[in-house]
Amino acid sequence: MSLLDEVERLDEFRWRIPRRVREGMRVPGVVFASRQLLEQAALDGALEQVVNVAYLPGIVGASLAMPDIHWGYGFPIGGVAAMDRADGVVSPGGVGYDISCGVRLVRSCLQQSEVKARIHELAQELARVIPKGLGAKGRLGLNRRELEDVLRHGAPRLIAGGIGWEEDLEYIEEQGAHRGADPGKVSERAFERGAGQVGTLGSGNHFLEVQAVQEVYDQEAARGFGLFEGQVVVMIHSGSRGLGHQVATDYIKIMDRVVQRKHISLPDRQLVCAPVESSEGSDYLAAMACAANFALCNREAMTHFARQAFSSVFGRSPQELGMSLLYDVSHNLAKPERHEVEGRERDVVVHRKGATRAFAPGRPEVPAAYRHLGQPVLIPGDMGRYSFVLTGLESGMVRSFGSTCHGAGRRMSRHQAKRTVHGEELKRRLQEQGIVVMAGRMQELSEEAPEAYKDVEEIVEVCEGAGLSKRVARLKPMAVLKG
Amino acid sequence: MGRFEILEHTADTGIRACARSAEEALISAALGMFSILTDPDRVDPVREIEVEVDAPDREALLHDWLEELLFQSQTRNMLFSRFEVQRLEETHLSAAAYGESLDPDKHPLKLEIKAVTYHRLKFGPAKAGWEATVIFDV
Numbered sequence: 001m002s003l004l005d006e007v008e009r010l011d012e013f014r015w016r017i018p019r020r021v022r023e024g025m026r027v028p029g030v031v032f033a034s035r036q037l038l039e040q041a042a043l044d045g046a047l048e049q050v051v052n053v054a055y056l057p058g059i060v061g062a063s064l065a066m067p068d069i070h071w072g073y074g075f076p077i078g079g080v081a082a083m084d085r086a087d088g089v090v091s092p093g094g095v096g097y098d099i100s101c102g103v104r105l106v107r108s109c110l111q112q113s114e115v116k117a118r119i120h121e122l123a124q125e126l127a128r129v130i131p132k133g134l135g136a137k138g139r140l141g142l143n144r145r146e147l148e149d150v151l152r153h154g155a156p157r158l159i160a161g162g163i164g165w166e167e168d169l170e171y172i173e174e175q176g177a178h179r180g181a182d183p184g185k186v187s188e189r190a191f192e193r194g195a196g197q198v199g200t201l202g203s204g205n206h207f208l209e210v211q212a213v214q215e216v217y218d219q220e221a222a223r224g225f226g227l228f229e230g231q232v233v234v235m236i237h238s239g240s241r242g243l244g245h246q247v248a249t250d251y252i253k254i255m256d257r258v259v260q261r262k263h264i265s266l267p268d269r270q271l272v273c274a275p276v277e278s279s280e281g282s283d284y285l286a287a288m289a290c291a292a293n294f295a296l297c298n299r300e301a302m303t304h305f306a307r308q309a310f311s312s313v314f315g316r317s318p319q320e321l322g323m324s325l326l327y328d329v330s331h332n333l334a335k336p337e338r339h340e341v342e343g344r345e346r347d348v349v350v351h352r353k354g355a356t357r358a359f360a361p362g363r364p365e366v367p368a369a370y371r372h373l374g375q376p377v378l379i380p381g382d383m384g385r386y387s388f389v390l391t392g393l394e395s396g397m398v399r400s401f402g403s404t405c406h407g408a409g410r411r412m413s414r415h416q417a418k419r420t421v422h423g424e425e426l427k428r429r430l431q432e433q434g435i436v437v438m439a440g441r442m443q444e445l446s447e448e449a450p451e452a453y454k455d456v457e458e459i460v461e462v463c464e465g466a467g468l469s470k471r472v473a474r475l476k477p478m479a480v481l482k483g
Numbered sequence: 484m485g486r487f488e489i490l491e492h493t494a495d496t497g498i499r500a501c502a503r504s505a506e507e508a509l510i511s512a513a514l515g516m517f518s519i520l521t522d523p524d525r526v527d528p529v530r531e532i533e534v535e536v537d538a539p540d541r542e543a544l545l546h547d548w549l550e551e552l553l554f555q556s557q558t559r560n561m562l563f564s565r566f567e568v569q570r571l572e573e574t575h576l577s578a579a580a581y582g583e584s585l586d587p588d589k590h591p592l593k594l595e596i597k598a599v600t601y602h603r604l605k606f607g608p609a610k611a612g613w614e615a616t617v618i619f620d621v
Contacts (some may be wrong), residue, residue: 097598105498269601
């Protein structure tokens with residue numbers, strides 16, 4: 001019998017994989033999906049991975065999967081797992097290699113009509129000031145001591161040096177500084193790989209887009225978030241670059257040894273873990289916090305450059321252009337949080353790998369200005385269609401530890417996309433739709449073609465149906481910067 | 484010499500290398516990894532670096548070998564196209580990698596590899612010699 005046959009339907013958008021399907025599962029699996037998305041996940045092998053995560057010591061509630069679930073090594077992409085802090089584990093594979101990969105959205109007071117005529121000039125200026133692609137070096141030139149400071153103190157340190165605005169901090173997860181960050185727990189190798197990379201976009205699916213608010217679904221929330229139809233905004237999707245990749249690599253290696261020493265039996269070597277309270281577990285969390293601070297500073301630095309680019313094109317200061325930060329949220333992190341599980345409050349470490357925190361109205365972690373509305377959730381789509389701003393819901397707090405989807409997810413492999421789509425042709429096609437593309441490499445552009453991705457609207461609709469988050473606004477790309 | 488094939492999944496990429504010996508399988512796997520990054524035919528093997536790897540088991544040795552090459556490539560800003568295994572034991576490897584500095588005009592860059600994973604990692608004797616399988620985070 002295939003795993004799909006054993007899945008129980010809870011309602012239209014929720015499916016349970018019961019514990020009995022595999023001996024060793026500590027909790028059931030719950031997948032938030034439409035019937036069609038569930039079937040795709042089964043074909044993909046991702047449901048097996050939801051089952052595998054349920055083996056991890058100290059997992060509470062259920063091993064969860066968001067609607068954009070797809071196969072990843074170890075944890076599925078779109079996987080969420082909460083582990084008890086006292087007797088559970090932390091797993092670097094449950095965060096992923098790009099620690100604190102995330103999205104931020106910067107407002108402007110410009111109208112789409114004002115920007116349209118100068119979009120080429122703006123795209124070129126953005127491409128000039130923001131280093132992108134493989135091996136790109138940043139323009140900040142931080143020395144070793146400054147990089148350590150950034151890792152320990154996060155965005156406030158960068159802002160103190162004149163990169164970014166003081167008021168941005170209120171609108172960055174953890175006010176721009178993850179607690180417990182200890183650069184002493186970051187290897188020399190990670191420092192070497194991260195050197196010079198603060199303020200660089202990277203490659204792959206990372207991007208900077210100039211977008212216009214195309215449709216508002218929730219007027220009150222949109223007003224509260226400072227969004228209006230026709231408004232021009234900037235979305236940045238990037239992570240912790242080589243430093244984060246190396247921190248993950250280092251600690252997966254360290255925990256591989258822990259698992260062997262303690263004879264923890266796991267269905268997949270990539271799921272290696274260590275108790276939260278062990279030295280390896282707490283060292284990882286201290287190093288992960290450094291990588292997360294790196295990612296926040298990376299996005300803050302690119303925001304600074306983007307503000308400068310807008311300012312030079314439109315001849316007004318970024319302040320006059322209203323370029324304030326709406327929000328910055330990660331979709332690859334493990335965070336100590338307090339949640340109600342089966343009727344009682346518990347301290348857990350919530351792993352979100354390709355899943356976004358989506359806290360409900362009233363949670364103290366939500367910035368005061370938005371607290372009555374819920375936390376803004378930023379969901380990047382593909383470069384041809386649209387991205388979304390969502391907000392967290394009370395029902396999501398109980399159902400998914402306050403988590404929702406993180407994006408569209410690929411439909412085609414890169415190879416398949418390259419075979420189907422020609423880079424130059426794609427660029428022309430997007431241009432006809434009024435989207436200017438600045439890409440380092442045409443081949444990579446075809447890998448990122450809209451048709452290579454699922455329709456993100458379908459994903460956010462399912463999130464809404466499942467009660468995880470609701471739509472506030474839809475954003476349409478005007479200019480796309482790719483690595 | 485061994486040969487390799489690229490394994491493609493929707494969101495990720497890997498390689499399977501087959502060769503007559505363990506040494507050749509390690510070399511093919513390395514060549515496979517650099518063929519995901521660039522076209523190794525266009526990388527002249529003019530500079531040599533030494534690589535020493537110690538790992539707890541055979542699979543981890545394959546992982547750590549590729550991880551070390553990736554690290555050297557990124558931190559030295561180099562690409563490699565030729566490899567030599569000098570000494571191979573169950574959990575120890577001494578090798579040399581030959582390549583040159585990355586030149587975007589000369590070397591087409593295809594894909595960034597973020598990391599070498601342990602997922603479905605395999606390295607051992609197979610039907611006709613040795614086989615190595617590895618999945619990358621790209």
